[in-house]
Amino acid sequence: MRSVLVTTALWALSAAAAAGQDSPDRDAPHAIVARPEQVAWRAAPPVLPPGARLAVLEGDPARPGPFTMRIRLPDGYRIPPHYHPTVEHVTVLEGTFKVGMGQAFDSTALQPLPAGTFAALAPGVRHFAQAEGATVLQLHGIGPWQLIYVDPDDDPRRTTP
Numbered sequence: 001m002r003s004v005l006v007t008t009a010l011w012a013l014s015a016a017a018a019a020g021q022d023s024p025d026r027d028a029p030h031a032i033v034a035r036p037e038q039v040a041w042r043a044a045p046p047v048l049p050p051g052a053r054l055a056v057l058e059g060d061p062a063r064p065g066p067f068t069m070r071i072r073l074p075d076g077y078r079i080p081p082h083y084h085p086t087v088e089h090v091t092v093l094e095g096t097f098k099v100g101m102g103q104a105f106d107s108t109a110l111q112p113l114p115a116g117t118f119a120a121l122a123p124g125v126r127h128f129a130q131a132e133g134a135t136v137l138q139l140h141g142i143g144p145w146q147l148i149y150v151d152p153d154d155d156p157r158r159t160t161p
Contacts, residue, residue: 032058041072046157047147051077057138061145068140073097073131080154081105081128082147084121088139092117095135100128103150126150 034057044052051074059067070093081103090097092113099119100109105128112132113119121127139145149155 039070044071047155049077049079049156058140059143061143063143065143066140067143067145068138069145071137071139073135073137075131075133075135077131077135078105079129081126081150082154083124083126083150085123085146085148086143087123087141088121088145089141090119090121091138093136093138096132097135097137098130098132102126102128104128 039055039057041053041055044054048054048071053072055070055072057068057070059065061067061069073095075095090113092115094115096115097113097117098110099113100106100111102109103126107130110130152158
């Protein structure tokens with residue numbers, strides 16, 4: 001039994017090494033350290049309602065590939081019902097992020113996620129949110145990151161004629 005485990009482990013390591021040979025960046029060093037005082041906050045993209053701030057820590061959320069970003073939300077900030085076409089991983093770093101599931105914003109359905117909470121939402125899960133207190137979230141996943149509003153009229157990018 002032990003030899004089967006050792007053989008399996010060696011095969012897995014060999015396969016991983018062989019797969020890495022096809023990667024153009026396999027020899028590139030990869031170390032990112034984002035100290036809080038060095039995080040560069042800017043206005044969030046217009047897919048989010050005004051008032052949010054965003055900092056990209058790794059990758060590019062608009063392109064294919066892994067990314068990590070933080071979003072800073074003021075007290076009371078609301079995100080209307082929406083979904084994502086890929087898995088969304090969220091960690092609450094500060095404040096309380098209140099999240100509800102469904103197609104319509106319902107403040108009675110909001111569940112508080114305090115600092116330290118992790119959540120992963122499957123693609124297509126309709127949800128909405130509101131910040132309680134100043135709130136900082138860390139999102140990571142595989143891009144491109146997209147936010148699709150259930151009601152197109154909720155999309156802040158929508159311009160009225």
